[in-house]
Amino acid sequence: MSAPLGVILAGGQATRMGGGDKGRLRLGGRSLMDHVIDRLSPQVSGLALNANGDAARFADLDLPILADSIDGFAGPLAGVLAGLDWAAGQGVDTIVTAAADTPFFPCDLVPRLQLATDGMAHPLALAGTPDPRRGLARHPTFGLWPVALRDDLRAALRDGVRKVVMWTDRHDARMAEFPDEAAFFNVNTPDDLVQAEAML
Known part of the structure; x- marks a missing residue:
């Protein structure tokens, strides 16, 4: 399977952090976004950032900036669609x-997402980790998405679908299971940032 393109999702409003660009918060002397770029870029054939508003504020990253084509902060699926249109x-x-x-x-x-979709006509998978209560926790902002389904996704968004798993379940998305529960720890609040510093 050829290397996919990578899309960093930063189109949210970061309300629990008081607004602004959460990816610009500092962790270990560098931005959260820098850490994400370092991890994703070696795994993909090219990289872009999904973000809304003035693209010039990300000029220093030297990445294509992809705005949502669906109005009204439609959530991660809108960022996925922007990425699929770019990849097309x-x-x-x-x-x-x-x-x-x-x-x-x-x-x-990336390789584990690709392995999970082996044999699928339209490779679609989400990352998952063990969860003591639910058995498996899905991480819907971490996925492998096929360009072939972009028009289906566009129609779903126009119909009001916002939950990632509601759409991925329709297409029998696979799960790539990762053993480390902490691997997908995300920074939503100031307390989370303190915890991330400790983890670093």
Whole structure:
């Protein structure tokens, strides 16, 4: 399977952090986004950032900035769609997404997502980790997505679908299980940032 393009999802409003660009918060002297770029870029054939508002504020990253094409902060699926449309223009079949506020995700994210979709006509998978209560916790901002389903996703978003798993379940998405529960720890609050510093 050829290397997918990577898309960092940073299109949210970061309300629990008081707004602003959460990916710009500092962790170990560097931004959360820097940590995410370092982990994702070796695993993909190219990288872009899904973000809304003035793209110029990310000029220093030297990445394509992809805004949502669906109005009204439609959630991660809108960022996935922006990435799929970008990939279609590049002639690439798949993308892998990662959240801008999750600095410790696995360095083998992409190959394990690809392995989980072996044999699928339209490779679609989400990352998962063990959960003592639910058995398996899905991490819907970390996935492998096929360009072939982008028009289906566009129609679903226009119909009001916002929950990632509601759409991925329709297409029998696979699960790539990762053993480390802490790997997908994300920074949502100031307390989370303190915890991330300790983890670092």
